[in-house]
Amino acid sequence: MTVNDAYIIFMQEQKFRGNSEYTLSYYERCLKMFLDFCGSDLDVEDLDIMIFKSYQLYVSESREINKISVRTYARAVKVFYRWLYFENFIDIDINRLNLMKANKDVIVPLSDNEVKQLLNLYSNNSVMGCRNKTILMLMLDCGLRLGEVVNLKIHDVDFNNRYLVINGKGSKQRVVPFGSSSLNQIKCYLNYLSSSSSASSSLFLTQKSTPVTRNTIKMLFARIKKNKGLERVYPHLLRHTFATNFILALY
Structure with a gap:
């Protein structure tokens, strides 16, 4: 063979x-x-x-x-x-079967000021601004991966118990709780969706009412990086910031 x-x-x-x-x-x-x-x-x-x-x-x-x-x-x-x-x-x-050794850079999570600056980039005055802010808040609050954001469906959100059903890597599911601020943000975004004619079950949509893709999220972060003070921001850094903040919250 x-x-x-x-x-x-x-x-x-x-x-x-x-x-x-x-x-x-x-x-x-x-x-x-x-x-x-x-x-x-x-x-x-x-x-x-x-x-x-x-x-x-x-x-x-x-x-x-x-x-x-x-x-x-x-x-x-x-x-x-x-x-x-x-x-x-x-x-x-x-x-x-050893992999080549590589010196990994130390990953410094986002500071509180950086998080505030990041979230202040978008407001709820427009559907796209509200969508982008919702994406960022859920990534920070729930530690979502880029692909998990793309795959989120409206029915994955449990509003009563405040958690998301995440379809993660390897077709594995997990339940992730979110806070009251994220709850209010999701509701604000869904108010925009309820007024649209889209029949999509996806939570996050483009301006054309089609489901977002990985490239959609990558382009969002490419625009974010153009802002002074946020040049180092990338999707997985938000997940790392979530993990760090979660650990700190235990002490």
Whole structure:
């Protein structure tokens, strides 16, 4: 069996497991790059630890990619290797599938002043301003990932008990409570939606009344970063700020 044949079976398995389109796209992008490196017609039994390590060096040296990004690309290949091992396609020591070391930058959460400045960018005087403020408040209050914001449905909001049903990574669901300020903000936004003609079940919509996409949220943050004092803001930093504030609230 060639590496390409194994890749096709692997992708079918990921679809069978119900992985999201985003996850499938991630595996496809990273593994095709790996196939280009080792050769799609390579016999799968020839895959070894050295090829895995050489691939990481190749990516880091031949492309303008930092080491943290190299690890992101290599992580997909590591999943592929492990799947091959447990399916008995290869016989290697999977404990030696080490990712390239990278010095991670210290992530500094948003300060209280930065959070206030961020939320003050948008008002409830317009539907888009209200929508954007609602997105930011829920990301800060509930620690939502970018993809979780996109997937939120109106029926995922429990107003009586003040929680969201989140469909997260790996099709896993979790229940996340939110505060009274977020409750009032969501209600304000839904007042705008009730006056629109959209039949969409999605919570967050574009100006054309279509569900927001990942690019919608990325463009929102691209505009936010243009404001002085908010240049370092990105989606996952809000989740990190939530986690930090949650921990601090315990003490």
